[in-house]
Amino acid sequence: MKKTLSMLLAGAMLAATLAGCGNDGGAKDPGAEGGGADSGNTASGAAFKIGGTGPLTGGNAIYGNAAKTGAEIAVKEINAAGGDIQFELNYQDDESDAEKAENAYNQLKDWGLQLSLGAVTSKPGEATSTLHFEDRIFALTPSASAPAVTQGKDNVFQMCFIDPAQGELAARSIAEKKLGTKIAVIYKNDDVYSTGIYETFKAKAAELGLDVVSETTFTESSKTDFSVQIQDAQSKGADLLFLPMYYDAASLILQQCNTAGYKPTFFGVDGMDGILTLEGFDTSLAEGVMLLTPFNANSDDERVKSFVEQYQAAAGELPNQFAADGYDCVYAYKQALEAAKATPDMPASELCDLMIEQFTTMTFDGLTGTGATWSAEGAVSKDPIVVVIKDGAYVTM
Incomplete structure (x- = not known):
C-alpha cells in the first residue's frame, strides 16, 4: 500500500506543528528515529505519555499513517480544550514487521510510555502485546484485529472488531x-x-x-x-x-x-x-x-464531518476507518482516565490497573460506533457496517 506524496507532505507539516515543546525528561527522544514524531506536545500542563507503533513507511504505510494522523487530531483537540487530561503523543515506525515493532516499543518504553496504542497491524500487534503484558503497560490498539493480539493478556484491548x-x-x-x-x-x-x-x-x-x-x-x-x-x-x-x-x-x-x-x-x-x-x-x-x-467518511453526522474536514486539511484526502479508530482510541483513553481520576504522575503499572477496570465496565460512543463495550479479553462488541462503492463514495447498505 503506497503512501501518497500529499500524505508525506501533510504528515511532515502536522508533525512540525505539533512538536513544539519536546520531551524535557532528559531521555533520548525516539521520535527522531524510525519516522515517528512526537505529536500533541502543545499540552497546557502535565501530560500522559501515549505512544504506538505502525507502518509509517513501506507497503502498509497508508494504515499506519492514517491511525497516527487520526490520533494526532484527537490529541490536538483534547489539548486545545485545556482540561485536566492532556496528552503527549509519540508514534514509531514498525514497517509492519514484528521484530521492528518490538524495537520501536522498547524505544517508546525508554521515552516513558504510560499508555499505549499498541500496533496498527496484527503480526506486530501479536509481538508487542506480549511485551505490554510483561511490562504492565495498558494497550488499546486501533486496528490490530487478530484474536491472538489480546488472548491471554488482560491489559491489551482492541478498538476494531476482531x-x-x-x-x-x-x-x-x-x-x-x-x-x-x-x-x-x-x-x-x-x-x-x-x-x-x-x-x-x-x-x-x-x-x-x-x-x-x-x-x-x-x-x-x-x-x-x-x-x-x-x-x-x-x-x-x-x-x-x-x-x-x-x-x-x-x-x-x-x-x-x-x-x-x-x-x-x-x-x-x-x-x-x-x-x-x-x-x-x-x-x-x-x-x-x-x-x-465501521466508519463511513461520507456520513452526515456532524462529528464525523468535523473529523473529515480536519483530516483532509492534514493529509489531503478522506480518512479511512484506521484513521477514525486512531481518533477513537485517544478519546476512549480520555474518558477512562477522567472516570478513574488518573493523574500523569502515576506509573504505567498503576494506570494499567485503572484502565483494565474502566474499559471492562464503561460504554463508549465514537466515530466508529456507539455503545461500544469491551470484554475481559479485550474484544470490543461493536459490529462493522456493509457499504457499497457508488460514484467513488461509500454508501451504507
Missing part, C-alpha cells in the same frame, strides 16, 4: 441479501489477518448453506499475479468473489478480473478501506464493490 466478526458478518450479509449463488474466495495464506477472516467465513458459510465453489490462496511473494486464482473462480461459475485481504492485493485482483473479462460481485473487508485513494488505481474498477467498515 477478525472472526468480519468473517461471520460477511457470510451473513451474502446469504441474507442473496448477493451470490456461487462463491469464490481468494485469501493470503501467510497473513493472520486474512486467514483469520477466511476460516470464520468458511465455517459460517457452511452453516448458512452458501455454495463456496473455489478457494484459492496467495502469499506475500506471489501477490502480483492472480491469473490462476481468477481462472479457477471464473471456470467454476462463481458470481461473487470474497476478498479477505488488504487493498493493495485487492486492487490488482480488480484490475486483472477486468482484463480477463470476469465481472463477479466483489465483497471485501476493512483492509480494503483506502482502495479509493490508492495512487495509480482506476477507481472506476471499484464501482459496486461491497466491503465491511
Whole structure:
C-alpha cells in the first residue's frame, strides 16, 4: 500500500506543528528515529505519555499513517480544550514487521510510555502485546484485529472488531441479501489477518448453506499475479468473489478480473478501506464493490464531518476507518482516565490497573460506533457496517 506524496507532505507539516515543546525528561527522544514524531506536545500542563507503533513507511504505510494522523487530531483537540487530561503523543515506525515493532516499543518504553496504542497491524500487534503484558503497560490498539493480539493478556484491548466478526458478518450479509449463488474466495495464506477472516467465513458459510465453489490462496511473494486464482473462480461459475485481504492485493485482483473479462460481485473487508485513494488505481474498477467498515467518511453526522474536514486539511484526502479508530482510541483513553481520576504522575503499572477496570465496565460512543463495550479479553462488541462503492463514495447498505 503506497503512501501518497500529499500524505508525506501533510504528515511532515502536522508533525512540525505539533512538536513544539519536546520531551524535557532528559531521555533520548525516539521520535527522531524510525519516522515517528512526537505529536500533541502543545499540552497546557502535565501530560500522559501515549505512544504506538505502525507502518509509517513501506507497503502498509497508508494504515499506519492514517491511525497516527487520526490520533494526532484527537490529541490536538483534547489539548486545545485545556482540561485536566492532556496528552503527549509519540508514534514509531514498525514497517509492519514484528521484530521492528518490538524495537520501536522498547524505544517508546525508554521515552516513558504510560499508555499505549499498541500496533496498527496484527503480526506486530501479536509481538508487542506480549511485551505490554510483561511490562504492565495498558494497550488499546486501533486496528490490530487478530484474536491472538489480546488472548491471554488482560491489559491489551482492541478498538476494531476482531477478525472472526468480519468473517461471520460477511457470510451473513451474502446469504441474507442473496448477493451470490456461487462463491469464490481468494485469501493470503501467510497473513493472520486474512486467514483469520477466511476460516470464520468458511465455517459460517457452511452453516448458512452458501455454495463456496473455489478457494484459492496467495502469499506475500506471489501477490502480483492472480491469473490462476481468477481462472479457477471464473471456470467454476462463481458470481461473487470474497476478498479477505488488504487493498493493495485487492486492487490488482480488480484490475486483472477486468482484463480477463470476469465481472463477479466483489465483497471485501476493512483492509480494503483506502482502495479509493490508492495512487495509480482506476477507481472506476471499484464501482459496486461491497466491503465491511465501521466508519463511513461520507456520513452526515456532524462529528464525523468535523473529523473529515480536519483530516483532509492534514493529509489531503478522506480518512479511512484506521484513521477514525486512531481518533477513537485517544478519546476512549480520555474518558477512562477522567472516570478513574488518573493523574500523569502515576506509573504505567498503576494506570494499567485503572484502565483494565474502566474499559471492562464503561460504554463508549465514537466515530466508529456507539455503545461500544469491551470484554475481559479485550474484544470490543461493536459490529462493522456493509457499504457499497457508488460514484467513488461509500454508501451504507
